[in-house]
Amino acid sequence: MKQTLNYLRETASQTAGPYVHIGLAPGAAGFDIYRQELGQDIAGPNARGERIRVEGLVIDGMGSPVKDVLLEVWQANAEGHYAHPEGGGPVEDGFRGWGRVITDFETGEWGFDTVKPGAVMGRNGRMMAPHLNLWIVSRGINIGLNTRMYFGDEEQANAADPVISLIEWEQRRATLIAQRSDLGGIPVYRFDIRLQGDDETVFFDI
Amino acid sequence: MKPAEYYQRDRTLHPPALTPDYKTTTARSPRYSMISLQNSISEITGPTFGHNDIDPLDNDLVRNYAKDADPVGERIILHGRVLDENARPVPNTLVEIWQANASGRYRHKKDTYLGALDPNFGGCGRTLTDENGYYFFRTIKPGAYPWRNWVNSWRPAHIHVSVFGAAFVQRLITQLYFEGDPLIPHCPIVKTIPDPQAIEQLIARLDLNATIPLDAIAYKFDIVLRGRRSTLFENRLEGN
Numbered sequence: 001m002k003q004t005l006n007y008l009r010e011t012a013s014q015t016a017g018p019y020v021h022i023g024l025a026p027g028a029a030g031f032d033i034y035r036q037e038l039g040q041d042i043a044g045p046n047a048r049g050e051r052i053r054v055e056g057l058v059i060d061g062m063g064s065p066v067k068d069v070l071l072e073v074w075q076a077n078a079e080g081h082y083a084h085p086e087g088g089g090p091v092e093d094g095f096r097g098w099g100r101v102i103t104d105f106e107t108g109e110w111g112f113d114t115v116k117p118g119a120v121m122g123r124n125g126r127m128m129a130p131h132l133n134l135w136i137v138s139r140g141i142n143i144g145l146n147t148r149m150y151f152g153d154e155e156q157a158n159a160a161d162p163v164i165s166l167i168e169w170e171q172r173r174a175t176l177i178a179q180r181s182d183l184g185g186i187p188v189y190r191f192d193i194r195l196q197g198d199d200e201t202v203f204f205d206i
Numbered sequence: 207m208k209p210a211e212y213y214q215r216d217r218t219l220h221p222p223a224l225t226p227d228y229k230t231t232t233a234r235s236p237r238y239s240m241i242s243l244q245n246s247i248s249e250i251t252g253p254t255f256g257h258n259d260i261d262p263l264d265n266d267l268v269r270n271y272a273k274d275a276d277p278v279g280e281r282i283i284l285h286g287r288v289l290d291e292n293a294r295p296v297p298n299t300l301v302e303i304w305q306a307n308a309s310g311r312y313r314h315k316k317d318t319y320l321g322a323l324d325p326n327f328g329g330c331g332r333t334l335t336d337e338n339g340y341y342f343f344r345t346i347k348p349g350a351y352p353w354r355n356w357v358n359s360w361r362p363a364h365i366h367v368s369v370f371g372a373a374f375v376q377r378l379i380t381q382l383y384f385e386g387d388p389l390i391p392h393c394p395i396v397k398t399i400p401d402p403q404a405i406e407q408l409i410a411r412l413d414l415n416a417t418i419p420l421d422a423i424a425y426k427f428d429i430v431l432r433g434r435r436s437t438l439f440e441n442r443l444e445g446n
Contacts, residue, residue, distance in 0.1 A: 008290070009291065009407065010378075010430050011378060011407055011430045011431070013220050014366075014380045014381040014395060014396075014408070017366060018314075019317060022304040022305075022329055023302050023330045023368065024304070029313065029315065030313070031328060034261070074248070082247065086251055087247065097253065120247060121247060122246045133249075140235075142220070142223060142398050143220050143223070144378075195234050195236060196233060196234070200237060205217070205240040205242045206243050206245065206375050
């Protein structure tokens with residue numbers, strides 16, 4: 001008898017297609033069906049830490065904004081803990097750490113309100129700089145793209161971050177760093193994601 | 207033995223980013239290689255959901271948007287299990303689906319296809335797997351529909367499926383197709399997948415055992431998410 005490993009194989013990915021909103025954000029598709037849509041409240045009212053806004057565009061290889069993207073964020077709380085049994089520590093009641101937004105059909109702008117995450121314990125005891133984990137799907141994207149957003153005002157922590165330093169091309173590291181502005185009250189971090197071409201955002205195989 | 211990282215994703219069974227026959231990918235596919243990351247706590251964690259997040263009717267697409275009658279079309283049960291590559295069930299995980307109606311028309315303000323909308327059909331549903339990783343939906347079998355790729359491109363009947371798993375690395379969106387659909391081998395989106403067996407794995411099978419006589423035909427669709435390693439000799443994920 002031949003020995004076999006007998007692992008199952010992961011189900012293959014397919015594009016989320018142009019109508020992803022029907023399933024994951026039906027209000028945006030133009031109809032109400034659920035009592036509550038998921039992913040709208042990332043941090044909850046009890047969350048400690050600095051309230052921030054994150055916004056940007058997803059830009060295609062022609063330089064045009066992509067207007068049918070769905071983006072999910074996964075982040076730690078201000079102490080660097082994830083809302084998960086293996087998340088490193090407790091989180092505030094109502095802190096979910098997960099959010100889901102879509103791009104505006106006319107402008108392609110997306111944005112969400114949350115709290116700035118703390119530094120997270122990385123591999124081998126090395127701290128990771130504060131970051132958001134992002135996942136992007138849309139028509140024309142065959143398998144969800146993973147990236148990270150880091151904070152432009154965390155220069156020291158970013159310089160020591162073990163993931164940023166894995167990127168051999170130093171000029172590409174800047175594609176992961178959002179710039180902060182304090183226009184009217186709450187800080188805004190701008191993070192444009194370039195799918196292709198000059199200044200293409202770094203994507204990770206996680 | 208402590209569980210630790212997830213198995214590396216087998217990119218040879220997934221579609222690559224650039225698949226020119228599916229035209230939209232040409233401007234939306236990165237040109238540089240992805241940077242491979244060993245899992246940290248940022249990747250092995252992910253959102254969790256509970257029964258407070260959803261309602262019992264959310265998995266019944268025959269009823270969850272019905273105004274004054276049932277929707278028109280072939281009534282089906284869609285069921286299966288969410289497993290990992292080790293064949294372990296993935297319990298309490300959120301499964302979301304969306305689809306066109308029996309005419310192939312989506313309830314979406316951007317869909318302008320001639321196929322008629324159904325006033326009693328929304329086209330989305332969601333549920334949590336039970337402790338055995340089992341899920342089920344009731345819905346209407348979606349129709350095929352045309353799309354602007356080539357002039358005469360038609361999508362096979364399909365249901366979009368989104369699954370979370372227990373970790374952000376398991377996050378997956380895919381599409382399920384129906385056994386015997388002659389459009390499957392013609393579809394440039396299906397054919398973005400390089401591995402014929404991986405395509406077969408997306409085809410839901412007619413399941414007469416789960417069919418409800420005189421009521422609804424059943425299809426079975428199991429979903430496999432990435433498996434997790436057990437650390438045999440070391441656990442260096444967090445430096446211990």
